[in-house]
Amino acid sequence: MVKLSPKILIFSIxxxxxxxxxxxxxxxxxxxxDRTSLWGYVFLFIGLxxxxxxxxxxxxxxxxTRFAGEVLEEELTEE
Structure with missing residues (x-):
């Protein structure tokens, strides 16, 4: 699995x-x-x-990230 940095992940989202x-x-x-426009429904549906x-x-x-932070905090306090 490819691990992305959080900056790249947040930027892509x-x-x-x-x-x-x-x-x-x-x-x-x-x-x-035009209420009967098929493209209107298609764009709206895909966008939503x-x-x-x-x-x-x-x-x-x-x-x-909250779970990872809690796990990291527990590991640091154990040492």
Whole structure:
């Protein structure tokens, strides 16, 4: 398994998060223009799925780093 540095991991999560927002905005724009627009639903659906995945990954990253910090703290106090 490839281990990424936390800076690269956080940067990639932010990059994907920011790039999915225009997709949601574009979907809303198409749906405001024409309610029957298939592209509006496609952009909105894909953008919302990406946003949901990114939010879940951010919570997972927070839980992982908190757990890793607790384990490291326990190891340091044992010595």
């Amino acid at each position: 932010i990059l994907v998060f920011v790039s999915s927002i225009p997709m949601v905005v574009l979907g809303i724009y198409y749906l405001i223009r 799925i990406i946003l949901a995945i990114m939010i879940i990954l951010l919570f997972q990253l927070g839980t992982y």
